[in-house]
Amino acid sequence: MTGPLLKLEKLEVVYHRVITAVQGISLEVPQGSVVVLLGNNGAGKTTTLRAISGFIGLDDARVTEGTITYRDERMENQPPHKVTARGITLVPERSKVFENLTVAENIEAVVPRPGADARKLSGAVWDYFPALARLRAREAGYLSGGERQMLAIGSALACAPELLLVDELSQGLAPLIVEELLHRLQVIRKDLGMTLLLVEQNAAVALDVADYAYVLENGRIVLDGTPEKLRQHQDIKEFYLGTGSGTRKSYRDVKQYRRSRRWYG
Amino acid sequence: MSGYFRTRYERDFALVDTRTQKVWLAIFGIVLLALPLLAGPFLLDLANQVLLVSIGAIALMLLTGYAGQISLGHAGLLAAGAFTTGILAKEFGAPFWVTLPASAVVGAAIGLLFGLPSLRLRGLYLAVSTLALHFIVIHAGQEYETRRGLSSGVVVDPPSLAGWSLQDPRAWYFVLLAGSVATVLFSLNLLRSKTGRAWRAIHGREAVAEALGINVHWAKLSAFVVSCTITSIAGCLFAYYRGFVSAEAFSLFLTIQYVATVIIGGIGSILGALLGTVFVVLFPYAIEALMNALGLADRMASMIFAVNYAAFGLAMILFLVAEPQGLVGIWRRVQAWFLLWPFKQKPVGK
Numbered sequence: 001m002t003g004p005l006l007k008l009e010k011l012e013v014v015y016h017r018v019i020t021a022v023q024g025i026s027l028e029v030p031q032g033s034v035v036v037l038l039g040n041n042g043a044g045k046t047t048t049l050r051a052i053s054g055f056i057g058l059d060d061a062r063v064t065e066g067t068i069t070y071r072d073e074r075m076e077n078q079p080p081h082k083v084t085a086r087g088i089t090l091v092p093e094r095s096k097v098f099e100n101l102t103v104a105e106n107i108e109a110v111v112p113r114p115g116a117d118a119r120k121l122s123g124a125v126w127d128y129f130p131a132l133a134r135l136r137a138r139e140a141g142y143l144s145g146g147e148r149q150m151l152a153i154g155s156a157l158a159c160a161p162e163l164l165l166v167d168e169l170s171q172g173l174a175p176l177i178v179e180e181l182l183h184r185l186q187v188i189r190k191d192l193g194m195t196l197l198l199v200e201q202n203a204a205v206a207l208d209v210a211d212y213a214y215v216l217e218n219g220r221i222v223l224d225g226t227p228e229k230l231r232q233h234q235d236i237k238e239f240y241l242g243t244g245s246g247t248r249k250s251y252r253d254v255k256q257y258r259r260s261r262r263w264y265g
Numbered sequence: 266m267s268g269y270f271r272t273r274y275e276r277d278f279a280l281v282d283t284r285t286q287k288v289w290l291a292i293f294g295i296v297l298l299a300l301p302l303l304a305g306p307f308l309l310d311l312a313n314q315v316l317l318v319s320i321g322a323i324a325l326m327l328l329t330g331y332a333g334q335i336s337l338g339h340a341g342l343l344a345a346g347a348f349t350t351g352i353l354a355k356e357f358g359a360p361f362w363v364t365l366p367a368s369a370v371v372g373a374a375i376g377l378l379f380g381l382p383s384l385r386l387r388g389l390y391l392a393v394s395t396l397a398l399h400f401i402v403i404h405a406g407q408e409y410e411t412r413r414g415l416s417s418g419v420v421v422d423p424p425s426l427a428g429w430s431l432q433d434p435r436a437w438y439f440v441l442l443a444g445s446v447a448t449v450l451f452s453l454n455l456l457r458s459k460t461g462r463a464w465r466a467i468h469g470r471e472a473v474a475e476a477l478g479i480n481v482h483w484a485k486l487s488a489f490v491v492s493c494t495i496t497s498i499a500g501c502l503f504a505y506y507r508g509f510v511s512a513e514a515f516s517l518f519l520t521i522q523y524v525a526t527v528i529i530g531g532i533g534s535i536l537g538a539l540l541g542t543v544f545v546v547l548f549p550y551a552i553e554a555l556m557n558a559l560g561l562a563d564r565m566a567s568m569i570f571a572v573n574y575a576a577f578g579l580a581m582i583l584f585l586v587a588e589p590q591g592l593v594g595i596w597r598r599v600q601a602w603f604l605l606w607p608f609k610q611k612p613v614g615k
Contacts (some may be wrong), residue, residue, distance in 0.1 A: 026427075055475070084476065099469055109462035109465070113478070137271075155473075
C-alpha cells in the first residue's frame with residue numbers, strides 16, 4: 001500500500017436519484033490515525049460514513065461521482081457485509097444492538113473479517129469492557145444507553161476491523177461517559193493498531209482525540225486541519241466550540257458570502 | 266434459596282445448564298418413552314398428532330419466531346411434502362427411504378424460490394407473497410387429483426422400515442417421537458451456531474446485522490430453505506400417518522393454526538412452539554368436552570365447527586392482548602416463582 005489507508009476523492013452521494021447530500025468531498029485517513037468529521041445536522045457526515053461502509057444502498061442512495069479507495073483498491077457501492085469483510089466496520093448512530101439477543105450472543109453473532117482470530121477477539125471485548133462481561137446474560141434490550149454504546153463498539157471490535165467508523169459516539173450520552181468511552185477507544189486503537197474515523201457534533205470532545213479534522217457544511221468540506229489549528233480558528237470557536245464572542249450563534253445566521261470569504265479567502 | 270454461578274463463558278451457551286434441569290429432562294424423557302405403554306388408543310392418537318404438528322410448528326418458529334420472516338404458506342408446504350410422497354408412492358411405488366428425502370428436496374427448492382421475495386419484501390407484503398405459495402401448491406395438488414381421477418385423495422400404503430410395516434399407533438408414536446426430538450435438537454443446535462445467530466440478528470436489526478458482516482440475503486434464504494425443508498418432511502410423515510393425501514386437508518385454516526401455534530406458544534422459543542402445539546392440538550377436543558359437559562353437544566351438533574373456529578379465534582385474541590409472550594411467558598414466570606421462592610419478585614428478562 002502506497003497511499004493512505006482510506007481516501008475519498010470528489011465523492012458525491014445522491015439520495016433517491018434527486019437529492020445530493022454530499023457534494024464532492026475529498027479526504028484522507030492515514031493508517032493508525034484518528035480522523036474526525038465535524039459538522040452540524042444535515043452537513044453530510046453520516047452520509048459520508050454510510051457511503052464508505054456501503055449502507056447508503058439500503059436507503060436508496062448511490063455514490064454517483066468520485067472514488068472511495070481503501071488499501072489502494074476502489075470500493076464504491078459495495079454491500080455492507082463485503083465492506084466489513086474487507087476490514088471496515090461501522091458503529092451506527094442509533095439502533096445499534098440486537099435487542100432480542102443477550103450481550104454474549106450479540107458479540108457471538110458477528111462475522112469476523114476472514115483470517116481474524118474470532119475467539120481471541122471476543123475475549124478481548126470482555127477485557128476492554130468489564131462492565132459488559134458482567135451483563136453477558138442480560139438481553140440487550142434491557143441495557144442503558146451507555147451500555148448499548150459499549151456493546152456496539154464491542155460487537156464492531158469482534159469483527160476485527162482495521163478501520164473503525166463511529167457515528168456520533170456522544171449522542172444521547174452523559175459527557176462523563178463520552179469521555180470514558182473515547183479514552184477506551186484510544187487505548188483499544190493503540191493496542192490493536194486500528195485506525196479511527198469519527199463523526200461528531202460535539203467539537204470540543206472530538207478535537208481532544210483527533211489527529212486531524214474536517215469540517216463539513218451542506219455536503220462540502222469547508223475547513224480542515226490539525227486540532228490545534230482548528231481550535232484557533234475564529235469560526236470554529238464561534239460556531240462549534242461556543243467560545244467565540246460570548247453569544248451563541250449558528251453559522252446559518254451568518255450570510256454565506258461573509259463566511260466563504262473568511263474561510264477561502 | 267437457589268444460587269448458582271456460571272464459572273466459564275462457554276456455560277452461557279450450554280443447552281442444559283443446571284443439574285435440576287438435567288434431572289427434570291430425564292424424568293420427562295422417561296414419561297415420553299413410557300406413555301405408549303400406559304395410554305389408550307385415543308390418547309395415543311392425540312400424542313401422535315401433537316408430535317406430528319410439533320415438527321411443522323418448530324419449522325415455522327425457526328422462520329417466524331427467530332428469523333422474523335412471516336410465512337402464510339405453511340399448509341401449502343405440508344401439502345407439497347405430502348403430495349410428493351403420495352405421487353411417488355402411487356406412481357412409482359417408491360419406498361419411505363426415497364419419498365422422505367424427495368420431500369425434503371422439494372421443500373428446499375420451494376423454500377429457495379419463495380424465500381427470494383423476502384430479500385425485497387417485509388411484513389404484510391411478504392405474507393401475501395407466501396400466500397401465493399399456498400394456492401399454487403394446492404392448485405397443483407387438485408389438478409393431479411382430477412387428472413388421475415382420484416376424487417377422494419391419493420391413498421398411501423403404510424411405510425415399511427427395515428421390513429417392518431408401520432401400522433400400529435404405538436410404532437408410529439416412536440417414529441414421530443424420534444422425528445420430533447431430532448427436530449428439536451437440530452433446531453436448538455442450529456440456533457447456537459453462526460447461522461442461527463445470524464437469523465436472530467436479522468430479526469433484531471437488519472441494518473446492524475449488515476454492519477457486523479452478516480450476509481442478510483444469505484441468512485434470509487437459508488432460514489426459508491431450512492424451515493421449508495423441515496415442513497415438507499413433516500408433510501411426508503403426515504401423508505404416511507393419515508394413509509391418504511387430499512388437497513382439501515391443507516386449507517388456509519391449517520396455515521392459520523400453525524401461525525397460531527407460534528403466537529400462542531410464544532415467539533422466539535422452541536419450547537414455545539412445543540407448548541403451542543399441545544395447546545392448539547388439544548384445544549378442539551377441550552371445546553368438545555366442554556360442550557358435552559354443559560349438555561350442549563346434541564343441540565349444537567351442526568355448529569360444532571363454527572363454535573370451534575370462534576373459540577379458537579377468541580383464544581388467539583386473548584393471548585395477543587393478555588399474554589403477548591405466549592405460553593412460554595407463563596412458563597417462565599412460574600419457573601421464576603419457584604426459583605425465587607420464598608422471595609416475592611418479578612423476573613427480569615429471561
